[in-house]
Amino acid sequence: MMDSDLDIARAANLRPIQEVADKLGLAHSDLILQGPSVAKISWDRMKNASDSKQGFLILVTSVNPTPFGEGKTVTTIGLNQGLNRRGHNATCVIREPSMGPVFGIKGGAAGGGYSQVLPMEEINLHFTGDLHAVTMAHNLCSAMLDNHLHRANKLDFDLNRILWPRVIDMNDRSLREVTIGLGGKANGLVRTDRFDITAASEVMAILVLSKDYADLRSRLGRIAVGVSNSGSIITADDLGCAGAMALLLRNALLPNLVQTLEGDPAFIHGGPFANIAHGNSSIIADSLALSCADYVVTEAGFGADMGAEKALQIKAQASGKVPDCIVLNVTVRSMKLHGNGFSTGGGKRPPKEELESENVEATREGAGSNLRRHVRNLAQTRIPVVVSINKFSTDTDDEIVAIREAAIDAGARGVVVFEGHANGGDGASELADAVVEACAAHDSAGRPYQPIVEPGLPADQTILKVATNVYGAHTVDFSSEAHKTLELLRNWGLDKLPVCMAKTQYSFSHEASELGSPTGFTLPIRELRLNSGAGFIVAICGSMMTMPGLPIRPAAMDMDMDDDGRLTGVFS
Secondary structure, three states: OOOOHHHHHHHOOOOOHHHHHHOOOOOHHHEEEOOOOOEEEOHHHHOOHHHOOOOEEEEEEEOOOOOOOOOHHHHHHHHHHHHHHOOOOEEEEEOOOOHHHHHOOOOOOOEEOOEEEEOHHHHHOOOOOHHHHHHHHHHHHHHHHHHHHHOOOOOOEEEEEEOOOEEEOOOOHHHOOEEEOOOOHHHOOOEEEOEEEHHHOHHHHHHHHOOOHHHHHHHHHOOEEEEEOOOOEEEHHHHOOHHHHHHHOOOOOOOEEEEEOOOOEEEEOOOOOOOOOOOEOOHHHHHHHHHHOOEEEEEEOOOHHHHHHHHHHHHHHHHOOOOOEEEEEEOHHHHHHHOOOOOOOOOOOOOHHHHHOOOHHHHHHHHHHHHHHHHHHHHOOOOOEEEEEEOOOOOOHHHHHHHHHHHHHHOOOEEEEEOHHHHHHHHHHHHHHHHHHHHHHHHHOOOOOOOOOOOOOOHHHHHHHHHHHHHOOOEEEEOHHHHHHHHHHHHHOOOOOOEEEEOOOOOOOOOOOOOOOOOOOEEEEEEEEEEOOOOEEEEEEOOOOOOOOOOOOOHHHHOEEOOOOOEEOOOO
C-alpha cells in the first residue's frame, strides 16, 4: 500500500530554496526568504521579467469532476517533474490553497502522492500570508465604507445599492446574509450585508490579474463599492481607501517560490476559485516563470467549462499570453460518473466499491459525452489539446481504452496515460513528450488562436455565447434583477467587459445532477455583479453561492497535532 501524502512529504529531502532558484537562473539577491524552503521573488527582479525571453505556456484543465477532484494539480506538478526528468528547463505555476477547501471537503491543494509541492503543510495552512492580506485589504474597504455611512454619507451612497460585501477565508454558510450595525447608533448604520469567501473577492481577482504595482493600484481604485442616489458609481478611490489597500497587498503581489518532491522549482501565487471566480493563478507569476523557463505549466480550476474558459476569455485578454498547449485531465472514475455508473448521481461522493469496480460501459458513455464535448470545445481555439488519463490502481485496461478512443474521435492531438501520483516525474514522461511535441507543432504553425467568444461583445451576448457554445444550453433566462443590472452597465459604459460565469463545477449546466453533456436547457442568470477593478462582470447562475458551506463531516474533524506541534490526521 502506498504511503499517505503526508508521510511522503515528510520523508522528502527538501533542498535549500536558493539551490532551487539556481535552476531558473534566479540570483540569491532576487529572493526574499520566508524560511529555508520558501521565498518570495523581489520586486527588483520582477520588474524585468516581461522583457526577458518567453517560454511555452501549457494550461492544465479537466473534465467536470467528481467531488473527490480528478488530480489536476497532481498532473500540473507531475508534468513539471516529467519535463525536468526529460532534460527540459521547466517550472509550474499553481494557485494557493484556501482554508475553505482545506478544512472543508478537499483537505489540501498541494498535489498528492509523488507529485507534490513542498513544504506542503505550510502551503496548505497560512503559507506566506497572501490570502490573509487579500482578506484584510478587502475588509479595510468594507470598514471604511461603513465608517463613511456612519459619518454623514457625504458621497451620497444609495443604501439600497451598496455593492461591496465582506469576506472571510472559510466556508461559513451562516454569513451568506447578515445584518450589521445592531445595538444602537454608536455601532453604525443598520443594514443587510453578506460575506463571500476570500477566493471570490474582487481583490483576489485584482491581485492575480495585475501586471505590476501601478496596475494593482489603478485596479483597486476602480473598484465599484456602491451607487449614489444620482445613479453614478462610487469607487474605492472616491472612498479614499485604495492606497491603503495597495499597501496591504504590497508583499502579496510577489510570487512564492517552492519546490516539488523532486527538487524542481514551482511557483504558487493567488487563489481564485473557478466555480465562483476566474480560477487561475497570477499573470505576474506566469510572466516571471516564462522569463526563466522554456516550459511553464499552469492550471485552471475545475472543468474546462469553468477554469479553462476563463483562462482564455479573462486571463489571456489581460496578459496578452495565450497557452501553447492545453492538457485535458480525465479519470476513469469521472467518466463512470458521467456515464451514470454511480448510484449517488452528480455532486455526491459514490461508495468505495462503485469507484473501484470495473464498468466499461459507463466509462465509454461518459467519455463519449462529457470528455467529447470538452475536447471539441477546446479544439475550437486551434490550440493543440492533449488528453491526460490520470490512472488509478483500480482502473482497467478496457476502461482506459474506452477513454482513449473517445478522445481521439473527438479531435485530441494526443492521448497519454499519466502515473505521476504513483511514480512522480517518471510517471509523467509520456505526457511530457506529448506536450513538447504539441508546443513545437503549435509554434511551427504560427501559434494560431481562435477565441471561443470574441472580445468586446455586450455582456448579455457573451453570456449567451458561453451558455450555448460551451455549456450546450438552448438559451439564457435573465432574472428581473439581472436585467436591471444590464441596463445600469449599459448606462455606465461597462457592459462590454468580459464575463466570469459562476456556476456548479460538476456539470456543463447549472444543475450538479445533470451529467454527461446536457443540451437544450435554459441557463438561469440570477444576478450580475460588477467587478470594475478586476475588469469583468460576474454572472451568478441558478442557485450558485459565493460563500460555500461545510460538508456533513468537514476535513477539520480529522485534524490535530502531536506533542511536538506536527500535524496529524491531515492531508492523508
